[in-house]
Amino acid sequence: MNLNLTKSDKIFLGVIFGGYVAVLIYMVVTGYRFQLEGVGQRWIYQLPFGEGPLSRVNPLTIIMTWVVMGLIIFMATRVKVFKIIPGKKQSLLESLLDYVYDLVKDSVSRKEYIRPIFDIAASLFLFVIVSNIIGSFPGINAFPAENGGVTFTILADTWYAPTSDLNMNLMLAFFVFVMSHVYAIRVKGLKNWGKSFFEPIWWMFPINIIGEIAKPISHALRLFGNIMGGAILALILGYLVKYFVLPAALWGIFGLFFGAIQALIFTILAIAYISSLIE
């Protein structure tokens, strides 16, 4: 295999490698200990007002969501000028988005809705794949401590993927659910859309309602289960063998491979849910 790296690639990889070596040296010098306390628990922050269901936030999800959005925006600014002969980053983006566009084109029968549905699907795909891939690199994570505070772990765990939080996935699935019905109303009209719940016979109404509610639930839980389960499994195995060959490979499998596949499945399902309602 021939690797042709430019000078900037080498600098980029060197900085990342140097950073990991520096943290490793820090851990060896200060006697940093790996610990498995608080695995699967979340750092939850109680907002100063009220006790209601919306008064608690998950700070790490919010922070990492902004980080992922920042990464995507940064990526977009890097390839702002689209050339006829694409560079590396542009080819990567083009091949990814082209694939999503083909998926949308194949499943949406109405021509005028291809572009808006592609926009939704591509945004979801980019967000989910970047956040899943972030979850495959060792980095900083936070767990609640026993006295109510927070413990930050460095390199003992992967970066926190926002998609390993069920709230985020439910929000994304709910967004797809709402958008699919908005498109259905626009295509069929309000009356026909309402009538579609009473098909084939009127007493099928509750069954149709349950079927519709089950869509976002299964949509969200599928992504959550895969990412969260992968994260915990990689963490526990990483704890057992402490940075030998196995966890690195597992991190690669659960983060990069499953992450990319789950992002694709999430996008395909979003397209399928929207297109099945506007046919």
Add this chain to the structure above:
Amino acid sequence: MNEKNKINLTALSTLYQFAVIVIANIMVSGGLGYLLHRFLGMGKVWISFFLLFGAFSGIYNGMRYLLKEAERYDRDKDNDDKNIDNTGGPGNS
């Protein structure tokens, strides 16, 4: 591996999706029954009723999904089997 023994991933994913639809419907319906029991004080028998109802709904919705997939499969021109006439005509045999 010859052509016949090859795993058909599309069919596999359709099957998986069918299973997920059934399970999700049972979960949602059962959750609904539990909420009714917990907050409206309805009897526990409603939970089992809603679970059964969810199973029925899941199979119905799953079947609908399978029929839709089959329809799409037939619509796709590349999948046309030359020996079978699925245009609704009298057939070519």
